[in-house]
Amino acid sequence: MRRAIMVAFLLSMALIPLAQGNGGVIDSVTIIGNNEIGEGPIEVNITLVGVGGANSASVNWSVTLADMEGNLIDSDNGNALVNDGIEYYVETMLGNAPLGLSNLTVTISGDIGTPGQDQWLVHHSVIQRLRPLDISIGTPIFNPVDSQGVDSGNLTINDGDYVRIDVPVINDGDVIWNGTLELALDSFSLDSQSVNISGDSTEIYSFLTNQVTEGNHFVNASLVGPADSEPSDDVYAGQFEVGPPPLPALELELERLNEPEPGSQISWILSSYNSGESNFTGELVCFFDGEQVYLSNTTVLISETINSTISMSAKPGELVCSTQGARTSFTQNATDIVSMTSAIFIGAGHSTPSLLGGPWHAGDEITLSLLLRNEGDATGSAMMQIEIDGATMNGSSTTLDKGKAGEVSHDFSFTTAGDHVVNWTVFSPDGAVDTNLSGSIQIPVLASQVISIQIESVDAAEDGMEISWAVDLSDGRERLVILDFGVIQDGLKGDRIVEERNLLPGRTYGSMNIGFQSGQKVFADVAESGWTIGFGSYTGDEFDMPQY
Structure with missing residues (x-):
């Protein structure tokens, strides 16, 4: 646009009068300081000449420099006596022309003649002072693409995608810049690109990566070539995030099929809907008050719903169903709280079992014993469960009427000496158990006697x-x-x-x-x-x- 304006002004000239006259005209104008870098003075050399038999014609000349809005920057003027065919030279220096475009006007008045071809009474020029080199790197755009660099259409970058990194190179000056754009992804250099960018323009340079993995990836870019006055924006350091691969999303829902009754079975339908971007192949698992009551290897296709049946002995508590064994973008768990008349077991006096028969040597029988009370409103049974090194064992069971107390215990032994950790819990198939009735206990076992x-x-x-x-x-x-x-x-x-x-x-x-x-x-x-x-x-x- 600026070049177009400049050309238009350079081609403009004063209208040639129809009548012939004698006097002075502008024969040529030479400008020094145009198209140079930075603000600076403008030197103007004017050649006047007499025409039409002029003899000592008095010519007033004026030179003005104004910005594109017409505001005066500087000016000069004077008088010259010109004769026919004799050139008269005027030299003047105007103050600093600003960056960008400004208008220079040379005008004569007084004894003026009729200008011929390439002669003027008024001469206009557009002055351009070039902005210094100002090169920088803009903020890159990270696009998910295929191996050929074609946009995937996804809004986010996911594990397994290729990435096209579009780097803007910005030239805010008026000076052409030639150099190299270098880029590294996670400290691994990609092929550099040659940059040839005109003034006052922006060019996009693209880099294609290999497949990326989930997580944050770090990008460093730099311009190598002629330096400007602000090198800090010639480099870029940033990162982009890669999301997980397309994942399933499971929405679980429980529908109770019957109301709980003491001593009976209670059943649910577990509905599993996959609203994600890939099939689900994993496990559906349900826990009732922390005890696993259901586990199934399941495949749920995209936008598919499958139903599973869960049954157990009825007792009060909370059923929670979820997924495991496969990654999901999210899982909406299903829950159901069962309230009913049942036994409720608490510790009778203590909530920690007693160890009987110590001290113990390797091979000795160890008895873990706990006294329970049924504080519920129905008869129920309970037993002691222990877990040692991942193996679960059931101890003795006791059935208690409401308000009654009884003992649960388990006998076991260790074949090796040392401190052994035993995880214990009280389990009831038909009643609720106080959450305090579980824990871990450390048992010191001595070496066998000789x-x-x-x-x-x-x-x-x-x-x-x-x-x-x-x-x-x-x-x-x-x-x-x-x-x-x-x-x-x-x-x-x-x-x-x-x-x-x-x-x-x-x-x-x-x-x-x-x-x-x-x-x-x-x-x-x-x-x-x-x-x-x-x-x-x-x-x-x-x-x-x-x-x-």
């Missing part, structure tokens, strides 16, 4: 062979053991005499008369009864048979 037996002497008495023995039991609990005594004949143990004893930790002494038997040796064995002996135990000993 036992050894030794024959100290064998003597011939009047009524038979008398075996004197000693048994050592390591620290811990008292233990029930079985002691066996007898003779060995030709490597074979004969009839046994058995004694059952309860041993205290430490050394226990005793004797056993085995009568008169034939053999080369006597033996004494010890065996555990209802517990586990530790490594390093010595459970048998032999002794030479004395002569009798």
Whole structure:
């Protein structure tokens, strides 16, 4: 537009009068300072000449510089005497022309003649002072595209998309800029692009990425070439977010099929509608007061609804159904609160179970016991459940009328020593359970006790062979053991005499008369009864048979 205005003014000239006259005319105008960079002065050189037989014609000349709105910037004027055919030169300097366009007008008056071709009485020129180089990078636009760079039509960038990064390069000056645009995505450089941009224009340069993954991605761009006065806008650092791949969206709804009755089944229809962008293949799962009551591997196509049936023993509480095992953009859970007449179990005195029978060694039976009370308005049953290392076990069950108390317990053992964590809960198939009746308990388990037996002497008495023995039991609990005594004949143990004893930790002494038997040796064995002996135990000993 500016060039068009300038050309229009340059082509303009004063109208040529029809009548012939003698006097001075403008023969040429030379301007220095036009199309230069920045504000600056304008030097104007004017050539006047006399025509029509002019002789000492008095010519008044005037030069004005005004902006495009007509506001005066600077001016100069003077007088010259011109003669026919003789050139007269005028030189003047006007103040700073502003950036952009301004109008320069040269006018003569007084003794003026009739101008010929390429001569004027009034001369107009458009002055342009160029804005300095001002190059910058605009805010890029990130578009989801396919591998060929064609727009996908999606409003967001998703996992697996390609991205076309459209980078605006802006030249706010009037000077052509040539250079290179470099861009890196997540510190990985893409192919640079050559930039050739005219003044007062904006060009878009596009970069195509590989497939992107979900998350934030960082973009750095820079212009490499002639620098302007403000290098900070020659670089760009930003990021864009990539959403998840097209995902299903599940809307779940529960419809109760019957009202709950004590001792009966209650059922629901679970409706699952997929309003997302891809099929759902995962699990539908339902929990009743934290206990899983339904699990199904399910496929729900886009815009499809499937129905599932859920049944369980009726009891008060809240049923919550959701999804698992597959990612969704969102899942609208389904819930239903069941209210009914039922048993309600609370702790009778304590809400934490008692540990019975300690201290415990590896292999010992451990009893976890809890006293319950039924505070509901119906008869119900409950049991103790424990979970150890992912394995769930059910303990004893008790049925309690309303207002009655009873015990639930579970017996178990550990084969290894150390501190073991047991998760416990009270479960009722037909009643509500206080939320406090669950938790974890740590049980210290000692190493199994070591036992050894030794024959100290064998003597011939009047009524038979008398075996004197000693048994050592390591620290811990008292233990029930079985002691066996007898003779060995030709490597074979004969009839046994058995004694059952309860041993205290430490050394226990005793004797056993085995009568008169034939053999080369006597033996004494010890065996555990209802517990586990530790490594390093010595459970048998032999002794030479004395002569009798």
